[in-house]
Amino acid sequence: MKQSIFEVLSNEALTDNVFQMILAGDTSHITNCGQFVNIQLDGMFLRRPISVCDYDENTLTIIYKVVGKGTEAMSAMKAGTRLDLLTGLGNGYDLTLAGDRPVLLGGGVGVPPMYNLAKKLRQAGKSVSVILGFNTAAEIFYEEAFRALGCQVTVTTVDGSYGVKGFVTDALPENYTYFYTCGPEPMLKAVYRATNTSGQMSFEERMGCGFGACMGCSCKTITGYKRICKDGPVMKKEEILWEA
């Protein structure tokens, strides 16, 4: 983990309420895809945890949906704005278990962390299937970005206005060696049931600190209590314990 100042390079709308922000700063503490950053915003007490969509030596890309005052303030930020970030938070995805033909399932703002993961898996020579789930055609983003990485991309929409009608689980390929997923909890539960291989899921929870100190985001797993911010957000399918 590192606390440092980043500068906004660009901040643009991808859909009505989903934005992509590219920031410049010290990314050396981001060690894995699937990690997140925690952003301090003027006038707000707690930081905003946002998943890392992509990163290189000097830049960081995040994608966020406007859901409250914090993300609304972020959506109005201009290039040049300086932000205090904690970087390198969370464990991230374990790529070593992917096999030759992993499938990646992202739902809504669960799509962003799939991007750097897909990039790394493609660099490792894997045949990567990506299923992107949205409610409706107007919400779709990053379809082309995943295609440009050389992934086989399927888009699902709940209302059938684009791609396959239904949920990400309705578009699972016949053969895959492993799965990676991020999305709302009902989707994660459906993926858990529908998949016939092992895999990894990224979870979300309201957080206090984001680095393991406050126990605000604890959950029960088969292997004991875990903090979603520090021991997660990525959990292996085998350790997940769904609570009623």
Place this chain on the structure above:
Amino acid sequence: MGSLNVDLCGIRLDNPIIPASGTFGYGYEFAELYDINCLGTFSFKGTTKDPRFGNPTPRIAECTGGMINAVGLQNPGVEKVISHELPLLKQCFHKPVMANVSGFCVEDYAYTCQALDKQEQVGWLEVNVSCPNVHGGGMSFGTSPEAAAAVTRAVKAVTTKPVILKLSPNVTDIVAIAKACEEAGADGISLINTMLGMRIDLRTRKPVIANKMGGFSGPAIFPVAVRMVYQVANAVKIPVIGMGGVSSAEDVVEMMLAGATAVEVGAANLVNPYICRDIIQELPRVMEKYKIHNLNEIIGGAK
């Protein structure tokens, strides 16, 4: 440079800064970030006799100038704290640590305190009779002078180290409770724990926190804390640790002027993990600005 050291119940602190229980884990998350030996000490995660998962999530809600938490005393239990957490802490912290203890009956408090009292690393026992997030325990002992005194007596009877009672602000007369603890043998008082609060989500029309209510902390409660520290410090002879919304070296000085011998920093650690180190570095400059040569001379200086 002015002198930063203070005496807390017979043990010298290099400076009065103490990360508050529940915001600093068992120390080692922060030891990855900076050398935590710069701290006066720290109060470790509230420990109970048996392991606890705590409350369901969400446990956290944001507020103007602070946050609400309802963690519910998640901890591995005193046995595991002694066998696992303290040895890990020993590798990165070489000063006496403050052991924070909670319980659900007087016997629990005594059992846990007795076990921790025997640990060489433990300097003080901070007995939390003020947790607002558990039912049938915690705060229920801190809302009546008789119950707080009963816990104090039971703990004092089985321990040798200084016993500090951590009090709740969710009471009508905190002075009466502090005095009852002092009369029962407490060596110090720390205050304030969090204030009972609540947020409601307009979309779902449900409380944000699964436990409905939780403890409100952060800069917004600082004036309430200063007031209560002032009241208690003027009513007891034992040392008082002030806490509640402290976020800067100026806040530390204000808390000490109100009567605090040492100052705990809580919620601020969760937003800026370096805040305690930064406050310690900043204190000499603030002391110079306000012409303070020795922090001891300002304790209770506000008349």
